[in-house]
Amino acid sequence: MSEDEGVIPHPGRPPTAPPAQGSTESTRAREHLANERTMLAWTRTSLTLIGLGFVVARFGLFLRALEQPPTASPPHLSGSALIGIALIVAGMVAAAASLVRFFRARRQIEEGCYRAEYWPEVLLLAMIAPLGVALAVYLAVNG
Amino acid sequence: MLGLGRPPSTAGRGGGEGVRTRDHLANVRTFLAWTRVGLALVGLGYVVDRFDLLEQSAHRRALSSHPESRALGLAMVVLGGVVCLGGFARFLAGRRMIERASFRPRPSLDAALTVVAVLAGGIFLGYLIHVGG
Numbered sequence: 001m002s003e004d005e006g007v008i009p010h011p012g013r014p015p016t017a018p019p020a021q022g023s024t025e026s027t028r029a030r031e032h033l034a035n036e037r038t039m040l041a042w043t044r045t046s047l048t049l050i051g052l053g054f055v056v057a058r059f060g061l062f063l064r065a066l067e068q069p070p071t072a073s074p075p076h077l078s079g080s081a082l083i084g085i086a087l088i089v090a091g092m093v094a095a096a097a098s099l100v101r102f103f104r105a106r107r108q109i110e111e112g113c114y115r116a117e118y119w120p121e122v123l124l125l126a127m128i129a130p131l132g133v134a135l136a137v138y139l140a141v142n143g
Numbered sequence: 144m145l146g147l148g149r150p151p152s153t154a155g156r157g158g159g160e161g162v163r164t165r166d167h168l169a170n171v172r173t174f175l176a177w178t179r180v181g182l183a184l185v186g187l188g189y190v191v192d193r194f195d196l197l198e199q200s201a202h203r204r205a206l207s208s209h210p211e212s213r214a215l216g217l218a219m220v221v222l223g224g225v226v227c228l229g230g231f232a233r234f235l236a237g238r239r240m241i242e243r244a245s246f247r248p249r250p251s252l253d254a255a256l257t258v259v260a261v262l263a264g265g266i267f268l269g270y271l272i273h274v275g276g
Binding site: 027029030034044052059060062063105109114116129 | 145146147148159160161162163164165167168169171174175176178179181182183185186189190192196197200201203213216217220221223224228231232234235238240241242247
């Protein structure tokens with residue numbers, strides 16, 4: 001192949017020099033890929049929340065089953081079951097919020113005007129903080 | 144509020160809109176990674192605490208033979224919460240630095256977490272030896 005292949009642009013690089021402002025084609029692709037990685041990080045986080053909720057709810061149930069002497073299981077939910085279910089719901093809400101965030105960011109990247117919204121992060125922390133406090137109080141009190 | 148308005152025209156670190164977008168998205172991922180570390184600590188603390196109760200039931204004892212494991216579990220849950228809050232503070236600081244185009248990495252939080260992790264590992268090891276496997 002000859003050195004002179006000027007007609008074929010270098011793969012992944014725009015044929016002309018990129019402008020200082022605004023997205024070029026190659027940065028646009030990388031922005032979308034970064035957005036996708038962020039979406040996957042959100043998914044991992046919500047799966048962590050769901051897994052933690054499962055462990056909290058099930059472990060409480062397991063301990064109750066081992067109680068000596070066995071108590072008749074009350075009809076209401078125990079504290080650990082409530083916290084566990086709340087953690088699972090928080091994971092589901094985080095997953096839904098991250099999907100909304102993903103599509104909003106996608107559109108903003110296409111428009112070349114990313115707004116750096118942070119309501120999903122605030123929502124996540126607003127869900128985790130009271131649940132963390134509830135779990136700590138539950139462990140401290142329920143011994 | 145909550146970043147819903149238009150960004151200032153001077154936003155970014157001078158690499159153009161695309162670089163600013165990727166900086167923000169990387170900042171979000173870092174926040175989520177911190178949150179996962181915090182949640183892992185909370186989960187581990189919970190399991191440490193409950194395993195002591197499980198042991199109590201298994202040996203049919205009214206009182207825990209290792210009350211320190213309850214304190215260890217609770218401390219880990221609280222530490223997990225602190226890590227989540229610290230990660231959020233870092234996230235907000237990162238946003239401001241990205242918009243002002245003056246990102247200064249501050250490894251103090253990372254260093255603190257590493258020190259805490261090593262200490263916690265040591266305490267865990269001591270605890271396991273003390274409990275006897």
